[in-house]
Amino acid sequence: MRIVFMGTPEFAVPSLKLLLEQKYNVVAVVTQPDRPKGRKKTLTPPPVKEAALSFGLPVLQPERMRSAEAVGALEQLQPDLIVTAAYGQILPKALLDIPRLGCINVHGSLLPKYRGGAPIQRSIINGENKTGVTIMYMAEGLDTGDMISVVELPITDEDTSGTMFEKLSIAGAELLGATLPSIIAGEAKAVPQRNEDATYAPNLTRDDEHIDWSKSARALFNQVRGLSPMAGAFTYLNGEVFKIWNCEELGNGAAKASAKAPGTVIAADNNGIQVQTGAGILVLKNIQPAGKKPMNAAEWLKGSRLEAGTLLGDGGTV
Structure with missing residues (x-):
């Protein structure tokens, strides 16, 4: 043989x-x-x-x-x-x-x-x-x-x-x-x-990595997991690429009571960065700001100001 x-x-x-x-x-x-x-x-x-x-x-x-x-x-x-x-x-x-x-x-x-x-x-x-x-x-x-x-x-x-x-x-x-x-x-x-x-799984593109905050928290949770640890999902913060490597889903209940636009930061503290999605809240746990290495979101917040009300994803196009 x-x-x-x-x-x-x-x-x-x-x-x-x-x-x-x-x-x-x-x-x-x-x-x-x-x-x-x-x-x-x-x-x-x-x-x-x-x-x-x-x-x-x-x-x-x-x-x-x-x-x-x-x-x-x-x-x-x-x-x-x-x-x-x-x-x-x-x-x-x-x-x-x-x-x-x-x-x-x-x-x-x-x-x-x-x-x-x-x-x-x-x-x-x-x-x-x-x-x-x-x-x-x-x-x-x-x-x-x-x-x-x-x-x-x-x-x-x-x-x-x-x-x-x-x-x-x-x-x-x-x-x-x-x-x-x-x-x-x-x-x-x-x-x-x-x-x-048959269904198809073409190779991933930059578009697949870009986060659309109008999607549900569950869909974005799956997107982040599916892109980690290879490419990583990304959004924009102040016009710069902001990668997300790990996150948690809080559920759909909060979305029904919220008038916040998808992509709005609800809170940023030791528990992570809570972001409004099209249905539910996504908590960002491990992130990578532009020009930096991946890090714990809570650690990054100790030296960076990210106020509630900040809108993610408004910094440009893919």
């Missing part, structure tokens, strides 16, 4: 390690090219590359997996099976046809819901109470292949994208380990997806 593993972020690392721990013959790892990161734009390798090199595995980093050169490099490896997990590019048919056992993908959602590049974040942003991992055969479309196995996990109010990425990466690796024997033996029973039930 010759396996090529394809993945990029931290989510994929447990699946790669599982293959190695279970003594599968991983002949190469394919990942995205190193990218500039941080304020200094330091060229940084993806987590999967770092993991692969630590195990002494050959690493390929084609810019475009659809190029004839990239497909040719994969053909020379003569894989029996290709395993992908959050690789980040749609694979061409010419590549999918190379391994005799096909290509399988470890996808972070309960397919056919949340096909696409940001299934975990959008599950939380949309207020889902459960998600999971689906292992499927890969097809030419976007996460459209037949499903082989599934594991389901709850999403709690305490979860963020960060906690769910970790939980699902581990669950996905375990599911991969349990599923591979049937694939290798030719006994896997794949089920076609119901395309009529």
Whole structure:
């Protein structure tokens, strides 16, 4: 058995390690090219590359997996099976046809819901109470292949994208380990997806990070959790970007009795910054003012004046 593993972020690392721990013959790892990161734009390798090199595995980093050169490099490896997990590019048919056992993908959602590049974040942003991992055969479309196995996990109010990425990466690796024997033996029973039930999870944009205070406190609570700790949600304070990393929902009752405009600061004290939304009060707990690091809102208030009645979100457009 010759396996090529394809993945990029931290989510994929447990699946790669599982293959190695279970003594599968991983002949190469394919990942995205190193990218500039941080304020200094330091060229940084993806987590999967770092993991692969630590195990002494050959690493390929084609810019475009659809190029004839990239497909040719994969053909020379003569894989029996290709395993992908959050690789980040749609694979061409010419590549999918190379391994005799096909290509399988470890996808972070309960397919056919949340096909696409940001299934975990959008599950939380949309207020889902459960998600999971689906292992499927890969097809030419976007996460459209037949499903082989599934594991389901709850999403709690305490979860963020960060906690769910970790939980699902581990669950996905375990599911991969349990599923591979049937694939290798030719006994896997794949089920076609119901395309009529499909929903999509496109990659996040700056618009997805911008807070619209006319939405309910619950919707904004979910938005903040879904963007933490990666991008972060943001509003404006005095014309400058003001990020929100953690918050709590007080409920809908206060909104009915309030004539305050959405985005109005109701109170700012040791409990955090209370902000009126379209339905309910949102308490900002961890924030990041422009030019500063993330910090506890109560600590920031000790050295900054933020008076009740201040309107957030009036400083500009996205």
